[in-house]
């Protein structure tokens with residue numbers, strides 16, 4: 001059976017995606033002070049929040065003049081996605097349940113059946129009619145079997161949990177609450193209440209009842225409920241499609257680094273991470289430092305988002321800016337006051353197509369992923385923004401004078417513990433981390449609250465599913 005919310009009328013379907021998007025709160029902004037991790041045992045303290053919601057100090061160097069403050073960069077990415085989703089008039093899709101994990105419902109989940117759909121036994125035991133003792137039928141009733149014959153007064157039948165209740169039955173007696181005498185008659189060992197252990201048809205819902213609204217995230221439990229309620233497919237906001245372009249002539253895809261060549265760390269890291277952010281990754285292409293190939297790859301892609309890695313700076317083979325200029329792309333974010341990752345960028349290629357340029361340094365790429373790609377993909381996928389939260393930092397963290405720092409931390413009872421090996425070219429810290437702490441310009445004292453960005457595998461939420 002197909003989801004009833006899948007309508008032929010394209011206009012109506014567009015409205016459904018709009019509706020799903022509208023339900024997604026705008027970025028709630030800076031983390032509230034003293035807000036502990038929503039799902040952790042950490043209690044909140046009451047210090048001022050982390051992040052750099054306050055205006056960044058004036059930067060003296062003009063090298064930095066275009067750079068966007070970190071919080072604003074995230075808001076810009078989210079707004080760009082809202083505009084793109086409107087422009088693209090994206091139509092909801094009918095997705096089989098086994099492929100729908102992590103999608104957002106674009107139609108309400110209305111029950112296609114009563115639940116339970118028939119009166120059923122809640123326990124293994126006997127279905128009874130009238131007061132005992134009862135004569136017990138020879139043949140029992142199992143789950144999934146045809147409707148049993150009606151019971152006469154004083155009659156009982158063996159019944160399994162989930163089996164259909166025979167017509168005229170008045171109660172179910174659990175196996176452990178009945179005994180049969182030498183003549184085979186059944187006696188209760190405790191009082192029998194009318195209707196006990198019978199799940200009446202429609203107890204959980206009636207056909208047509210709304211079970212979940214538009215905008216609900218398809219969690220494993222939602223998939224289970226949808227199946228129980230008769231669905232084979234869900235009507236969902238389509239996953240944003242992403243193409244990944246890995247730049248750099250120095251990159252190897254296997255073996256040990258040699259002769260100045262290094263392993264590509266981003267090709268293996270980005271696709272599963274992007275999927276955890278709600279994307280469908282279609283292609284991962286290694287472009288080298290070839291401006292022509294980059295131009296071709298960008299202009300022939302029909303992805304909602306192109307993610308490039310490397311080539312964002314101003315070196316001789318940094319082709320991202322020249323390519324964007326050549327195709328007349330609009331730079332929405334050209335550098336962010338963030339460390340690592342300050343050369344990250346966001347460009348609008350078409351009304352419904354964007355490009356996120358991640359710096360080549362691997363931790364700088366992570367920073368760009370969470371600063372620009374995460375809000376963009378989350379919004380396109382109509383996923384709700386994670387509730388911002390703060391925790392005290394166990395140790396002091398050096399700050400950049402003007403920029404926000406994103407520092408890998410592990411979350412412990414005593415707060416967020418900053419990790420070493422957090423340089424832009426290093427993945428050793430982030431690979432051991434639970435979250436990134438947002439350290440405001442100027443740094444943080446021990447005990448100071450810092451906003452935290454959870455990593456998808458550490459949230460314990462839907463993000464753990466790298467579908």
Ligand SMILES: Nc1nc2c(c(=O)[nH]1)N[C@H]1C(S)=C(S)[C@@H](COP(=O)(O)OP(=O)(O)OC[C@H]3O[C@@H](n4cnc5c(N)ncnc54)[C@H](O)[C@@H]3O)O[C@H]1N2
Nearest residue numbers: 248263264265266310311312313318343358359360361364
């Ligand atoms: N003159 C300046 N030079 C640089 C600046 C600057 O402001 N002025 N910024 C530095 C910062 S900060 C960063 S971050 C990088 C960003 O550079 P690009 O995005 O142009 O990246 P590349 O130059 O291509 O590579 C940088 C670095 O990362 C390595 N890399 C690249 N791709 C990968 C990959 N897939 N896996 C592993 N490692 C990768 C590459 O070999 C370089 O070592 O620019 C600074 N320079």
Ligand code: MOO
Nearest residue numbers: 340341342364424
């Ligand atoms: O942005 Mo770069 O990552 O500071 O190294």
